[in-house]
Amino acid sequence: MQFKKLLTLPLALLAAGACVTTAAAASTTNVPAAAARQAALPSGYQLVTLPNANVPNFQRRTLYCPGGKKVLGGGAEARGNRAILVGSFPTDDGRGWIGIGRQDGYNDVGISVFAICVD
Template sequence: MRKMYALGTGMTALAAVAATAFAAHADKKEPVVRPAAHGRTAALPSGYQLVTLPNANVPNFQRRTLYCPGSKHVLGGGGEARGNGAILVGSFPTDDARGWIVLGRQIGYSDVGISVFAICAD
């Protein structure tokens, strides 16, 4: 079962763009910019970039951290826990607002698949 969770900072238009990009490009490494659902391009912050950390198996409750490139800061982010009985336990920004942290667990196993997504801007 595949579960997707995304958290943001209250920027509705940006969240709509990011949700579309997460679903369509979760396995790609290049930044993605998508138009808003209403057909017009949403006003995006300067240097907007969607960054992903592809799925990898890690021990239960181990944090995976994704940092924004260069001097960019994170506006929001999310994560995905993959596997039978996988649960996303935490999804939150780093203390310095430069990246996103995700952790999870998988019931009955010692590891879990975790993907991380971050919305970055200048």
């Protein structure tokens, strides 16, 4: 009886254009990177962004997934001189992502928020 080995790659490697290879006995089949990325993505995958905007220090910027989608992951970025990202986490209901920041010496900070949404 033959067994196939499955090589699992993180999404970051797939996004970088890595190829997925399966090995069975002596044969090797290469799957194009684009097809591998598509196959590895969860149903309804969508990257949603909330572009940079200045808000008062420590004010939350919240990004929600469209429709009935749930957040799988996300992140935020604080922009500006001496800007600090204070928090980056999902909403309590799992439908979005929150970013919080501050900027030393200023009353406001630029915050961008990103969410990976799925069905």
